[in-house]
Amino acid sequence: MNAAPTAAPAEQSGTAGRPLPIIAVTMGDGAGIGPEVIVPALLNADTLRGCRPVVIGDAERLREAARILGVTCDIVPVDSPAQAEFTPGRINVVDLGLLPADLPWGALSAKAGDAAYQYIRVAAELALNGDVHGICTAPLNKEALHAAGHLYPGHTELLAHLTGVEEVSMMLSTPKVKVIHVTTHIGLIDAVNRIEPGLVERTVRRGHDAMVRAGVEAPVIGVCGINPHAGENGLFGYGEEETKIVPALEVLRADGIDARGPLPADTAFYLAGRGDYDLIVAMYHDQGHGPVKVLGIEAGVNLTVGLPVIRTSVDHGTAFDIAGTGRAEAGSMVEALRQAAEMSSAPAAAR
Secondary structure, eight states: OBOOOOOOOOOSBOGGGOBOOEEEEEOOOTTTTHHHHHHHHHHOHHHHHHOEEEEEEOHHHHHHHHHHHTBOOEEEEOSSGGGOOOOTTEEEEEEOOOSOTTOOTTSOOHHHHHHHHHHHHHHHHHHHTTSOSEEEEOOOOHHHHHHTTOOOSSHHHHHHHHHTOSOOEEEEEOSSOEEEESOOSSOHHHHHHHOOHHHHHHHHHHHHHHHHHTTOSSOEEEEEOSSGGGGTTTTSSSSHIIIIIHHHHHHHHHTTOEEEEEEOHHHHHHHHHTTSOSEEEESSHHHHHHHHHHHHGGGOEEEEESSSSEEEEOSSOOOTTTTTTTOOOOHHHHHHHHHHHHHTOSOOOOO
């Protein structure tokens, strides 16, 4: 057996003596690679320097993953995050004990789908109680989730339901730029039709609040236009910037939020990349996703903002084809944890 990766002692406090955020790490579908990426990610020295991670999952499945990986570590069940101790080589887990001992790797299972739901349910309860400051999710399998009777499109909708939130936003975060989207997975014509001042305003407010929670006291927010050159004073389009975006910006600025625009999207991301903006607001999916994939998709993380806590996710699925083989790469989980810690540096308020 290989020794666990050498880790510096986990500090309980970050910069300026502030407590490190407690991050609930949901195990996802136990038949997939979630356990295999969680174990090395939680033993990573950088993870322990940035946050206090607690797995919501099944301790025995994590132990099996550690055996597959050839890693020696202590996987310790705790009743709550408050009981967790953070020392090198230790992984704390709120052990729900839901998976059968003979659950096969890489196979669709309604039992694993139900367990994945329960991990998220417990994490949401902890968030609502203020016991965790962020959530980082390992992948679930939608077919398994549905087979268990939990009919949600994915993590985002499930977390919104469990926390009683009606509207959330997708944020993409990379070391160079952060982008929040007014619309996402709908056609371009539908996106333009859906954009209206209220939705723009709410999206900017969610982005602003997320940045403040992450420690940016007065974030500078660049808001993209819809048309080329942000309409070029009416030359392009049909005045969408003036009717759909400008009224929202006027309200936001009156409330003291530094939201600038509408900006030509072809230059906004360049300016954000050099540090002029803390956050860019994209109007539709490809307007935001394209530049992010150029500027840093290798370190990109998907965040859900508008929940009581920040939620980050890995950029891959359950990978049933390699689950249980020890071949899964943990880099995306390490980065998702890093950014969960970065965006969750202020404690979540209890509700």
